Amino acid sequence: MIGNDIIDLHLARRESNWQRKGFLSKIFTAAEQQMICQATIPSDMVWLLWSCKEAAYKIINRITNNRVYNPVKFNCTLSDEQEDTITGTVLFEACNYPFISYRNNSYIHTVAVSHDVFLNRIDIYTGNSLPSHLFTTGNALVKNQDGVPYLMNCGTYSTIPVSISHHGDYVGLVRNNLFPGV
Amino acid sequence: MDKETLIAQLKEIVKPYAKNQEALLNINENTDFVNDLKINSANLVDVILDVEEQFNIVIDNESMERMLDVKSAMEIIEAKLAAK
Numbered sequence: 001m002i003g004n005d006i007i008d009l010h011l012a013r014r015e016s017n018w019q020r021k022g023f024l025s026k027i028f029t030a031a032e033q034q035m036i037c038q039a040t041i042p043s044d045m046v047w048l049l050w051s052c053k054e055a056a057y058k059i060i061n062r063i064t065n066n067r068v069y070n071p072v073k074f075n076c077t078l079s080d081e082q083e084d085t086i087t088g089t090v091l092f093e094a095c096n097y098p099f100i101s102y103r104n105n106s107y108i109h110t111v112a113v114s115h116d117v118f119l120n121r122i123d124i125y126t127g128n129s130l131p132s133h134l135f136t137t138g139n140a141l142v143k144n145q146d147g148v149p150y151l152m153n154c155g156t157y158s159t160i161p162v163s164i165s166h167h168g169d170y171v172g173l174v175r176n177n178l179f180p181g182v
Numbered sequence: 183m184d185k186e187t188l189i190a191q192l193k194e195i196v197k198p199y200a201k202n203q204e205a206l207l208n209i210n211e212n213t214d215f216v217n218d219l220k221i222n223s224a225n226l227v228d229v230i231l232d233v234e235e236q237f238n239i240v241i242d243n244e245s246m247e248r249m250l251d252v253k254s255a256m257e258i259i260e261a262k263l264a265a266k
């Protein structure tokens with residue numbers, strides 16, 4: 001299972017005042033709030049952690065089909081933080097969801113998976129529009145009755161789970177690729 | 183407080199965050215904050231904080247989990263006001 005979340009950092013700056021009273025404590029654990037306080041650029045840490053929670057939430061939502069607004073129950077831990085790539089895990093109800101995040105000055109794109117092995121078996125796209133080449137070779141984007149997206153091969157009707165995220169100028173997409181390199 | 187007054191107050195609260203103005207104009211008990219009003223999930227916490235300030239109540243995590251639509255928000259506000 002996969003989930004992804006993209007944040008347009010310029011838009012996030014305009015849309016949210018994370019410094020308002022009560023904001024951090026409603027959505028971040030005490031440990032996460034400490035990570036934000038100690039970060040070189042606190043706002044970057046706010047949106048990094050938020051994207052991790054959202055990406056992991058999308059996996060849970062895909063499995064349970066239950067909509068709940070409980071970001072504080074998703075515990076993020078970073079294991080490696082480079083300037084442009086961050087890895088770690090999100091703990092939710094005793095299950096770990098590994099994630100990888102890519103960031104630059106304009107966006108943060110986080111992909112979470114239900115198990116480590118999937119991190120090597122996914123294709124990740126980040127851009128200003130959906131990657132059109134995915135949809136031209138007999139593939140169509142379909143959604144099941146709960147709104148969960150899949151890529152369907154129009155010849156065989158076989159489906160591959162995809163996760164799509166939009167924010168501001170950016171679109172993120174991740175799809176399972178069980179045969180990397182093919 | 184009657185339902186119309188409460189919905190009108192909620193409408194003012196969500197106005198700055200709603201991206202679908204038509205859905206905002208037609209706001210009612212069945213309006214969903216995310217699916218209908220297109221409020222982004224990071225702004226849902228602003229809605230919750232604004233509700234807390236406006237009604238002088240505290241919305242605990244358990245209530246917050248359900249605050250995804252007008253109907254749930256009204257139930258939570260009414261219950262918190264009654265418990266004061």
